Amino acid sequence: MSATAINQDMLLAVVEAMPGDKLAEARRAAAFRFAELGFPTVGQEDWKYTNLSVAAELGNEWLDAYVANGGQESDSRTGNLIAAVQNRIDAYWIILRDGFVDSNLPDVDGIRVSRIAEQGHRPLEGADAMSVFNTALLRDGLYVRAEPGAVPDKPIGILIIDNPENAMSQTRVMIDSGENSHLRIVECCLSSEAGRQFTNSIFEADLADGATLDHVRIQNRDEAHVSVNKLSAKLRRDSNFNHNSFDLGGALTRNDVNAEITGEGASVNLNGLYLAAGDQHIDNHTSIVHGVGPSTSEEEYRGILSGRSRCVFNGKVIVSPGADGTDSRQSNHNLLLSDRAEIDTKPELEIYADDVKCAHGATVGQLDETALFYLRTRGLGLDHARRIITRAFAAGTLSTLAVAECHDYLADVLDQRLANLIDAKQ
Amino acid sequence: MLEVKNLKASIGGKEILTGLNLSVKAGEVHAIMGPNGSGKSTLAQVIAGHADYEVTSGAVEFLGKDLLDLDPEERAREGIFLGFQYPVEIPGVNNAYLLKAAVNAKRKHHGMDEIDAFEFLKLAREKMTMLGMDPVFLNRGVNEGFSGGEKKRNEILQMAMLEPSLAILDETDSGLDIDALKAVANGVNSLRDPERAIVLVTHYQRLLDYIEPDYVHVLSGGQIIRSGDKSLALELEDRGYEWVVEAASA
Numbered sequence: 001m002s003a004t005a006i007n008q009d010m011l012l013a014v015v016e017a018m019p020g021d022k023l024a025e026a027r028r029a030a031a032f033r034f035a036e037l038g039f040p041t042v043g044q045e046d047w048k049y050t051n052l053s054v055a056a057e058l059g060n061e062w063l064d065a066y067v068a069n070g071g072q073e074s075d076s077r078t079g080n081l082i083a084a085v086q087n088r089i090d091a092y093w094i095i096l097r098d099g100f101v102d103s104n105l106p107d108v109d110g111i112r113v114s115r116i117a118e119q120g121h122r123p124l125e126g127a128d129a130m131s132v133f134n135t136a137l138l139r140d141g142l143y144v145r146a147e148p149g150a151v152p153d154k155p156i157g158i159l160i161i162d163n164p165e166n167a168m169s170q171t172r173v174m175i176d177s178g179e180n181s182h183l184r185i186v187e188c189c190l191s192s193e194a195g196r197q198f199t200n201s202i203f204e205a206d207l208a209d210g211a212t213l214d215h216v217r218i219q220n221r222d223e224a225h226v227s228v229n230k231l232s233a234k235l236r237r238d239s240n241f242n243h244n245s246f247d248l249g250g251a252l253t254r255n256d257v258n259a260e261i262t263g264e265g266a267s268v269n270l271n272g273l274y275l276a277a278g279d280q281h282i283d284n285h286t287s288i289v290h291g292v293g294p295s296t297s298e299e300e301y302r303g304i305l306s307g308r309s310r311c312v313f314n315g316k317v318i319v320s321p322g323a324d325g326t327d328s329r330q331s332n333h334n335l336l337l338s339d340r341a342e343i344d345t346k347p348e349l350e351i352y353a354d355d356v357k358c359a360h361g362a363t364v365g366q367l368d369e370t371a372l373f374y375l376r377t378r379g380l381g382l383d384h385a386r387r388i389i390t391r392a393f394a395a396g397t398l399s400t401l402a403v404a405e406c407h408d409y410l411a412d413v414l415d416q417r418l419a420n421l422i423d424a425k426q
Numbered sequence: 427m428l429e430v431k432n433l434k435a436s437i438g439g440k441e442i443l444t445g446l447n448l449s450v451k452a453g454e455v456h457a458i459m460g461p462n463g464s465g466k467s468t469l470a471q472v473i474a475g476h477a478d479y480e481v482t483s484g485a486v487e488f489l490g491k492d493l494l495d496l497d498p499e500e501r502a503r504e505g506i507f508l509g510f511q512y513p514v515e516i517p518g519v520n521n522a523y524l525l526k527a528a529v530n531a532k533r534k535h536h537g538m539d540e541i542d543a544f545e546f547l548k549l550a551r552e553k554m555t556m557l558g559m560d561p562v563f564l565n566r567g568v569n570e571g572f573s574g575g576e577k578k579r580n581e582i583l584q585m586a587m588l589e590p591s592l593a594i595l596d597e598t599d600s601g602l603d604i605d606a607l608k609a610v611a612n613g614v615n616s617l618r619d620p621e622r623a624i625v626l627v628t629h630y631q632r633l634l635d636y637i638e639p640d641y642v643h644v645l646s647g648g649q650i651i652r653s654g655d656k657s658l659a660l661e662l663e664d665r666g667y668e669w670v671v672e673a674a675s676a
Contacts, residue, residue: 368514370514371516373476373477373498374510374514374516375516375524376497376499376502377474377475378502378527378528378531378584379499379503379528379532379535380499380527380528380531381499382497382499388519389516392517392518392519395518
């Protein structure tokens, strides 16, 4: 067995040993299915830049530990971590710790929140290997349902804290947005301590007619963390999905964002910012399917890369036959602060309808020397000038922030992260 | 205040300034005129410290200091201001932020406390009124989406806030309609002071109708080939540059 593969026998043994809760049956089916799939490899087109061998290694470590200790997870020390976020972002907070729900569930008018291992769940979706793997080892997860017309006064906050002492965790959040509801969700993904760990997360949302879902994910994990994150949203008639992602931490981060428009008048907004330093690797694969028209999608990802970091942007837009009136715009802009950083950016448009507007563009560049000189002639030092131009580039993504409550917190963590990036730009 | 001696400077191996001499004293207004490609903008950029220009010989002294030893930001903090011919758009960097950072960089350099936020706003609003600028420009990105005239007014606003000892204004009059020209000239004139020197780099006599210079210089082939008082500018307007160039090479 190669080092890049999950030990299948061990996986089946662990799944058999897991509790007989409402997820048991789905886990068992998924474990057998995963045996046929295995982790994606760089031989697959969608994974050619991202190697999951570290994730597999950590997965096997976790399976070994489960057999040894019966699935006892180490407690994480997170007191200050939690307060630092909750004091800054006004939201109804829920804590997910290493894949377990570890807080009381909020009581919000028109919103039902439950634990899927306890209360049951709708079918767990996703036929791809990482989703199947997630299902096979899922210990618990969150189900959030917004009743028709519900418009909570504050966002739901999900604080996802993983502890490197536990080598791996599976996280799953399922959202049902009822007709004409307007749900706002902030996810903060943090590590409780420094160290290697692999998180495999799934966020899946179903938006009924006229529903709006605003979703912001702030990923600021430890620099050794590895994560594979799948986000999928299904949009019915006149629904709106607005998503911002901020990837600041992690050694290796892979995001798959899939939005599927199945109803007329729906709109998708995807906005991403990735800041990579050192040897960080951040891979964003997005896919927007315009199944019907008229419908709109707007997508803008920005990246700032320093050190020997490597980032990937792959933006797929599919306009299905008959989806006339589709209006789609996509852009990816990158700022390289170092000669050794690398970005691979690729738009992929597949258009099978006639009456559509699709625009896309990508740029890769360095800091503008003319602008730097201009600022210096105003008395600003070179580092200061670099910092504010870089910050301005990043801050462009805050102007489309879907959940205003996290603006100030984000602006602060962005500033800290950018200062590191600029100081260590080589 | 400013002593330029036998200055030679080149860009990409091409010599643009070929031995330029210029002496500017406090309280004076100098106009530097000359045909296209004569080196006017190069002189402005070299004094401000643009790294693309290589000074191959000569000296530039500012208030007794060797200017060529200083980084652009140090020159600015010492009191040099360059008004750009093409002010740079910096999307996302707030105009008020830049103004305040610039003022504070200079204050810090001179051992002063940072400017009080209220004081800063009051001062900025005053200067903007004088320049006919809407205060909303404070909250826009630096020159982002500004018209040509707005950009030039914004340069003068920065100058007015920074109160430099030496202001070099590179083609500040280009692209301005008559109202904007008057507003800009008004701003420059309000800064005339016995302690301050102003160097206007310009193609046309028109600006000098509004800002009256003490000295007019003709720059050609990278050197100052003739100097005079404001009547020289009028003569240039009448007769062009050719006769000066011919007289100099005779």
